[in-house]
Amino acid sequence: MLSVNRVTSVESGMVPIGRRRRLRYWFTIVRNKITTFNLFPDRVDDDENRIREQRYTSRLYVVLLCVSVLVLIIITSLSHQHNTRTIEFPTITIYKELQSRFSDELTCPCSHVSIPYGRFIELYPSFHQVCSSAFISKQWIAMVFPQSNMKIYEDFRVQATGQFQLLQNFCELAGQTVVRALQDFATSEFITANVISATVFDAQMRSTINTFQLKTPSAFISTLELIRRTTHGNAFMTVYASNWK
Structure with a gap:
């Protein structure tokens, strides 16, 4: 009786039959594990439909x-690694260079959180020309007023x-109001915890100065309104009877 050799030669390039059977065996086991995979605990009262739903859910x-783990791995691998480096007391040149390169990540804490506006801002008010003219001087008023005791x-x-x-009193009141406002502005403080860019700093200073320019005339107008209401409410009459008919 002749026996057939089930393992072919390597030179023929064919896969041995025994290896194929082993692959099919393991493939069948894996397929059965996948088809019967169920994370839910087995119960006696579970029917076939319920078991099928549990397997699909599993x-x-x-x-x-x-998929979630794969996405997490991809995101982690693509994320940039940041290395923090501290530079003690950098100069303005170094800060500008770092600001141009790392504008989003750069932080520079201030050694002083607050600083008065008077340290870096100077405001020079300008008044109407009449307040610096000779028309409000004592010499002009004495010259206009008649020497004789006129009653006309x-x-x-x-x-x-x-x-x-x-x-003259209005000009003095305006000057006093502006001087007080400038003193209050100079002593008020600019507060920031970190160094800000020149663009943001300029924008904030323009906004602060514009607010100051709007509030100062309002304070002067409030004083005039108080004088006007006091005069009107008490029915004062001028010495020249110009407001009385």
Whole structure:
């Protein structure tokens, strides 16, 4: 009786039959494990439909878990690694260079959190030309006022004296209001924990100065409004009877 050799030669290039059977055997085992894979505990009262749903749910859970882990690995591998380096007391040149290269990651804490505005901002007010003219000087008022004791109130020289004196008081009140506002502005403090860019700093300073320019006239107008309401409420009459008919 002849026996057939089941293992072919290597020279023929064919896979041995025994290896094929082993591969099929392991493939069958893996397929059965996958088809019967169930994360839910077995119960006696579970029917076939319920078991099938549990298996589908278990497969979906495993697939989603693998996808989530894969996405997490990809994101982690693609993320940049940041190395923090500290430079003690950098100069303005070094800071500008680092700001141009690492604008989003750069942080530079300030040695002083607050600083008065008067340390780096100087404001020079300008008043109306009449407040620096000779029309509000004592010499002009004395020259306009008549030397004789005139009682003709309709005469311009009589009324003009009071009007120029009132104009002088308004100029003094405006100067005092602006001086107080400048003193308050100079002593108020600019607060920041970290160094900010030149663009942001300029924008904040423009906004602060614009707010100051709007608030200062409002304070002067409030004082004038108080004087006006006091005069109107008490029915005061001027010495020239110009507001009385």
